[in-house]
Structure formats: structure tokens, C-alpha cells
Amino acid sequence: MLKSKLVRIMVSAISFMVGGVGAAHADETVSLYLKWVPQYQFAGYLIAKSKGYYEKHGLDVKIISGGPNINTVQEVADGAAQFGIQTPEPIFYAYEHGLHLVMLMADFQRPYEEFMVKKSSPIKTIQNWEGKKIGINIGGLSQLLLPVMLKNAGVNPSSVVTVRKTLSLAPFLSGEVPIWNGYVGNEPFESADQGVPVREFKLAKYLPNWYADTLFAKKEYVVTHAALVKHFVQASQEGWEFAVHHPKQTIAIIKTFNPQKTNKQLAQEASAVIPLMTSKEAPVSCFGKMSDARILSMEKQMKEISSWPEAKGVPAPEYFYDAQFIKCQ
Template sequence: MPQVTLYLKWVPQYQFAGYLVAEKKGYYKDAGLDVHIVPGGPNINTVQEIADGAAQFGIQTAEPIFYAYSHGLNLTMLMADFQEPYEEFMVKKSSKIMSVKDFAGKTVGINIGGLSQLLLPVMLESEGVDPSSVHTVRKTISLTPFLSDRVPIWNGYVGNEPFQAMNQGVPVREFKLAKYVPNWYGDVLFAKSSYVTNHPDIVRKFVSASQKGWVFATEHPKETIAIIRKINPQKSDKALSQEAQAAIPLMTSAATKTHCFGWMDAGRVSAMEKDMVKFGGWQKSGALPAPETFFSNQYLSCAH
């Protein structure tokens, strides 16, 4: 039985539900695979782990995959776990910041190096705000700078930070990236392009079993939460329920209903490339690579 490793980008939670379900319910074994799932954390770089051969599959947002290409590392996105970005910005509901236009002149606590840092300027420009008018600082794991009003705008994940604030008695107003940057996907499953080419059968089996896990997670959140709690008991039922409520709507789209879970679109990937050039300092000269350089739908169960 082939052994493969998957690196998550963070600790086990609903954000990775499909893979956790597929492992615990035996979907990978049924496909003839022995899968080891490694939790992520602040010191885990999934792209580096894949580049070094420590794992065959990883979870990441798309921008490091584009940057890797510029450094000679070809990676292939195999499935979009989230059809829309999983990140957002939030302010206190009592704040006078009512729209993105009100971000001008304000300080934003942001995940430095993350997708939100790249897409904040995209979001601002879409609303007619000069990105240079916004001051960004590195966000902390603790919400204290936000709760104490030192940093009025806070970056986070739709299923985490807003609920952390509300659970501390501070209701928030949310500005979800999905509304302002509709072409971007959230987390994606990826592998080295060379691995995909050399092991198509393993890739197809892994992707298909993972899809099955994700479909289960979108349709059966209570049972999925119970599975995740056994893997990561530090996550409470309440926290996972809140996360599922926020995350599940981002996992599907018109395209997934037409095709299948995880489907990616060449037009959207092409638009992502253009944002990378304009806001991410990527591929400043020459023609952009074809979007199919970076993704493939052929290993999805609906594609064969």
C-alpha cells in the first residue's frame, strides 16, 4: 500500500475537515493508500516541506505556489478546498468604520506574509481607497491590541477571530475578502508537478478520497465535529460549530455544483496571476504563464 504524507497549514480544525474525515472514515485505505496527516503550525511552511520531499501533498493558499514558480519550483494545485478566501477583516460593531472606504487613514493588524497582506490592496482599490493610506502592523495571536482599540481593524479567518471576539462580549462587523476579491480561491491542495506527472494513479486516488471526505464534511457537520474533536480535543464543540457555520458556505460554488467539489477555473487563476503581478511583485517581465501551468482538474473524480 503506497504511503503518502499530507501537511496541513495549521492545527486540525474544520478548515481541514475533508482530509481528517477521509482518514478517520477509511476513505484513503479504501482507495489503497496509507495516509499520514501532519498538523501545521506557525513554524510549518508547507511549500518548503513539499519542496524538501518531507511530504507528497500540502495545503496552502495560492500565492506561495506562484512565488515558488519564480524560484524554479513547479507546483500543481489539485483541488480548491475553499471556492472563496477564508480570510477577512473585522472591526468592532461599535466602531465608526462602516465600509472599506473608512479604512483610509486607519491601522490594520494583518497576518504578515499571508494571503490577506497580498489581497488587502486589491480589496482597497476595488472600493476606491489608496492602499498607501492604510497603515499595517503585524497581528498577534492574542486579540488584545484589537479589543483594547490600539488596532481598530483586525485580520483573521472567518471561522475563528470573529467568534473569539464575540465570545468575549465584543460583537464585530466583518469585511470578508470573498466579497471584494471574487477571483481568488482559499486553501488549495497541491503537490510537486513532477510528483503529479510521475504518480498519476496515487494522485487520483488521494484527490478522489479527499473529495469524498469534503462532501461528507459539508453535509454532516455534527459527525465531522465529533471526528475533529477526537483528533484535536483542545478545540471545543462550540468553536468547531462556529467554524463550520462560517466555513461551509465558502467551500462550494456554482462551479462545484456544475462539476464537482474542488473544481478550479482557468479564468479565475489567470485573474489571480494578474493580481500577483500588480500587487505581489511577481513576474514583472515577460508574458504570464498559462493558468494551466498551476492547476489541474483532471484528478478530480468528476473529470474522468
């Protein structure tokens, strides 16, 4: 009897160890916090949930909608979700405060934020921004990189006036705020739909080395749940591959998560963001791949424009990015 019991214990222990390394346990429940409401920006995750890719990998995934008052870094840090979506700079800022977060894949190979002016405006170059008022997404990538854009163009960053942008385009349309920060798939189309075409200054052109949205988690969680993380990342990759190749079907699925989005809005967003999601180094067949060289260049820029303590230096890229979970076909 005792021998039989010991055998059962040993078999259970071996099964646990094998499961921990090679596969996620059936129906493991995890949460993903989006940084905004469901739209094409998060298509890969919505597809993976809807088409059963997560379920196929043994995961029960809860997707939580974000919004203007949601800080995904804080939500993941507090344990409200195991995974979150965020641009790299808050991941870097967390390092300043002793929080170790790691990026697992890049949803966007280039930034999707931009600045826009009315097409009828005399503002035609960044040099013309001097002395102007800029409506900006406070806390976003554009706020961090605006000084870099200005300096690169020979404009003193202190010569512009930044104000918090509103959900409404009214300040921009009225001319009160002539330069407006937004996303390539949203505000330019919204303005055009109201009869005001725009001229765009895209971060992807001026600062192409920065990634935009990334999937991230706490380092401790990644280490202790490596098999689960692997399955989550690779199921998400499957979702993104479908979303890039099948925008019409993807739009129909996104509307089940967010019925307030129209087909036209989602089609416009898809046409604008899909070209930013992949690159020569990270094709659809290797969706989400990130490079040490690009992460290191972003780190060095963070050192110049943020408050990283001098004593902390610039960590090796693998501190911020764990490349082991990406699957390339």
C-alpha cells in the same frame, strides 16, 4: 527455466505498468502537511483518514499538523510531505523562484479571510480605513490582497499602517489596533464570546474570484505518481462530501485529531466556512473543481501586485492547475 523466468519478469513488468496507470499500490505511504492545526478548515482530509477512504484507495496517509511557523510550500519542496494545503498566492510566488507546484483541487471556492472592526466603531466602510492601523496575518492572502481592496475603494494603500497580528485579540479588544485580520470561522466568534460583537469585511465579498485553500504537490511528483495522486484526490473528495453533508459527525471526528477544539468552536467554524466550500460551478458532487478562467484572472492580478519578472509573463492556467484528477458525479 530461463523461459519461465522471462515470463515472470514480463508479467511483473506488465503488472507494474498497469498498477502505475490504473491504481495505487496497496498501502502506499504518503504525507499531507496542513497549513494550521486540525479544524473544520481541513475536515475533508481528516474524514478521509478517519473513515478509511484513503485506505480503500490503497493509501496510508500521514496527516501532519501545521502552525504559525510552518511553511507548507517549503515542506513539500523539501520532500517532508508529498502533498500540502496552501492558498494560491504562495504557489504563484514559487513560480518566481523556479519551483513548479501545481494545485489539484480547491477546498474553498471563495476566500475565508476577512477584516473586522468593533460593531461600536465609527469605521463603517473601507474608505474609513484611511490612516488607521491594521493587524494583519503576515504572509497570508489578506496581506497580498489588502492593497487591491483599498485601491478598489479609492483608498491609497500607503495611507494605512499594517502591523503583525498576534494570537491574542488583546490589541484589537483594547482599541490599540482598530482593524483586525482573521478568519470567518474564528476571530469574529472569539471576539463576540468576549462581549465584543464585530462588523465584518469579508474577502469573499470584495474579492470573490480568489480561491482559498488548495491541495498542491510538486509537478514532478504529480507526473511520476499520477495514479497515486488520482486516488488521493478522489478519496479526499469523498471526505469533503461527507464533511459538507454531515457537520455534527464531522465535528466529533475532528475532535479526535484536536481535542483542544470545543464543540461550540467547531460548530461556529462549520457554519461560517461550509458556504464557502462549494459553488454553482463546483457543487459538492464535483468538490474541488477549479476553472482556467479564474486561475488566469488571479495570475494577471499577481502580475500587477507581485514581483513576477516581466520575462516570465503569465503562464497558461494549466501550468498551475492539473484538472485531470477531479471526479465529478
